[in-house]
Amino acid sequence: MTMALPPLRPGLSPDLLYPADAAYMARTDLEQTRMLGYTPFNLDAVTSLLMGLLGMRAAVRHVSGATDQILTLISRAGLEVAEDMRLYESSEQAERHADDLVAKGCRLFWPYPLRDGRFPDENHLVPPALWRRLNAKERLSDLVDARFLPPRDIGPAEDLVARPFARPVFIKAGGGIATGWGYAVRHCHDEATYTEAVQWFTGLGDKAGLVVVEDAVNVEHCWCATVAVTESDIHYAGAAEQLFSAPARQFGSLVDAANPLPEAGVALALSIAERARRLGFLGLAGFDIGAAADGSLYVFDPNFRFNSSTPQVLLHDDAARRVGASVSLSFNDGSPHPFGEVARSIVGPIDDGWFVPTRLIDGAHLPAAEGLSRVTGFLLADSMTQAQERQSLLTRILRD
Structure with a gap:
C-alpha cells in the first residue's frame, strides 16, 4: 500500500493571503476579459484555481473542478481543502452564491473584474476602479521608479499609424482593461512585425484605448515575484522564472533553487507592493521583473491579482522538501479520456510526490470543455532535464 504523503504547507498561510472575510468569486463575462483571449471555457475554469490555499474562506467554484474524485486527488497530493465551497453550474447560480456571501458580510476577490456594475464597490475586497488603476500598464510609473522601467512611449492606438519603426519594441494594451497571457502584447522586431501589430491594435477600434510602446530591452531571466499585501504589511512568497516560447509568449514557470530572483529584485517587488498597499490594495499580486546581463532590473507588468505561477510558488518549498527535489516545472495539459481514466493515470505520479495537481477539471461536467x-x-x-522528462511522460500518460 502506498504511504500517504505528508501534508503540504504553503509558504504563506491563508491568513496572510486574504482577509478572513474575503470570498473567492471569479465567474465574470467575456466583456470583462475581451483583451485576454478568454473563451467560455476559461470563464468557468478560472474558478477552480487556488484550491487548497484559502483555508476556511468561502469560494464559488464550477462543479467541473470540484467533484468528489477531484477533491480526493487533491487531498491525496497533500493539499487540505477546508474552504466553504459553493458550487454552481450556470453564471446565474454563481452570482446568486455571491449575493448570499455578500449578505453574510463577505467581500469578493477575483483575478479579473466581475460583470460590470453587478456588485457595489463595498462588496469587493479591492474596488474595481482601484484594480484597474493599479493594473493599467501606462500607470506603471506611479508604482515603479523610472530607472527600473524600459524606455516607453504612451498614446492612443491610432497614433501608431504615424509612428515609424525605429528599433525592436513591445506594443502593449494600456488602460484599465484586464490583460494577461501575452494576448494583448506584440513583439515587433522588424518593419513587418511592427506593421502587423499596428494593424491589430488599430483594428480593435474603441476597444484599443491607450497603448504602451516599450523598448525591447535584453534580459537574461525574467521572474514573476509573488507578494501578499495585508492592511499592515507586505509578505514575499517567492518567484517563478518565466519560460517563453517566443518574446511575450509564456508557456510555463520554473522554480529553481539555483536561480532565484536576486535580492534587489525582491526589494523592488516589496517596494511596488507597499505603494499599492497605501492606495488600499489587499491580497495576492505578482510583478514581472527581468534581470539584464549587467545586473540591471526592469519591471515589465503590474499584476495585482494572483497569477498562474502563484500556487507553484506558494507550495514549491514544501513539495520539493518532501521528495528531496530542487526544481519545479509547471504543467498544464488536456486529455480526451473520461476523467476516471485520467485520475487513474495520474495517481501514481501524485503518490510518488513528483506531481502536485493544483487544478483538475472534469470535462464531462463543463460543456465548453468540448470533452x-x-x-x-x-x-x-x-534538474530541469529531469523535470522536462517527467513533463513528457505525464503528457504521454494523459494523451495515450
Whole structure:
C-alpha cells in the first residue's frame, strides 16, 4: 500500500493571503476579459484555481473542478481543502452564491473584474476602479521608479499609424482593461512585425484605448515575484522564472533553487507592493521583473491579482522538501479520456510526490470543455532535464 504523503504547507498561510472575510468569486463575462483571449471555457475554469490555499474562506467554484474524485486527488497530493465551497453550474447560480456571501458580510476577490456594475464597490475586497488603476500598464510609473522601467512611449492606438519603426519594441494594451497571457502584447522586431501589430491594435477600434510602446530591452531571466499585501504589511512568497516560447509568449514557470530572483529584485517587488498597499490594495499580486546581463532590473507588468505561477510558488518549498527535489516545472495539459481514466493515470505520479495537481477539471461536467479534461499543477525534479522528462511522460500518460 502506498504511504500517504505528508501534508503540504504553503509558504504563506491563508491568513496572510486574504482577509478572513474575503470570498473567492471569479465567474465574470467575456466583456470583462475581451483583451485576454478568454473563451467560455476559461470563464468557468478560472474558478477552480487556488484550491487548497484559502483555508476556511468561502469560494464559488464550477462543479467541473470540484467533484468528489477531484477533491480526493487533491487531498491525496497533500493539499487540505477546508474552504466553504459553493458550487454552481450556470453564471446565474454563481452570482446568486455571491449575493448570499455578500449578505453574510463577505467581500469578493477575483483575478479579473466581475460583470460590470453587478456588485457595489463595498462588496469587493479591492474596488474595481482601484484594480484597474493599479493594473493599467501606462500607470506603471506611479508604482515603479523610472530607472527600473524600459524606455516607453504612451498614446492612443491610432497614433501608431504615424509612428515609424525605429528599433525592436513591445506594443502593449494600456488602460484599465484586464490583460494577461501575452494576448494583448506584440513583439515587433522588424518593419513587418511592427506593421502587423499596428494593424491589430488599430483594428480593435474603441476597444484599443491607450497603448504602451516599450523598448525591447535584453534580459537574461525574467521572474514573476509573488507578494501578499495585508492592511499592515507586505509578505514575499517567492518567484517563478518565466519560460517563453517566443518574446511575450509564456508557456510555463520554473522554480529553481539555483536561480532565484536576486535580492534587489525582491526589494523592488516589496517596494511596488507597499505603494499599492497605501492606495488600499489587499491580497495576492505578482510583478514581472527581468534581470539584464549587467545586473540591471526592469519591471515589465503590474499584476495585482494572483497569477498562474502563484500556487507553484506558494507550495514549491514544501513539495520539493518532501521528495528531496530542487526544481519545479509547471504543467498544464488536456486529455480526451473520461476523467476516471485520467485520475487513474495520474495517481501514481501524485503518490510518488513528483506531481502536485493544483487544478483538475472534469470535462464531462463543463460543456465548453468540448470533452477535454484538464490537468494543471507542477512537477518536482532534481534538474530541469529531469523535470522536462517527467513533463513528457505525464503528457504521454494523459494523451495515450
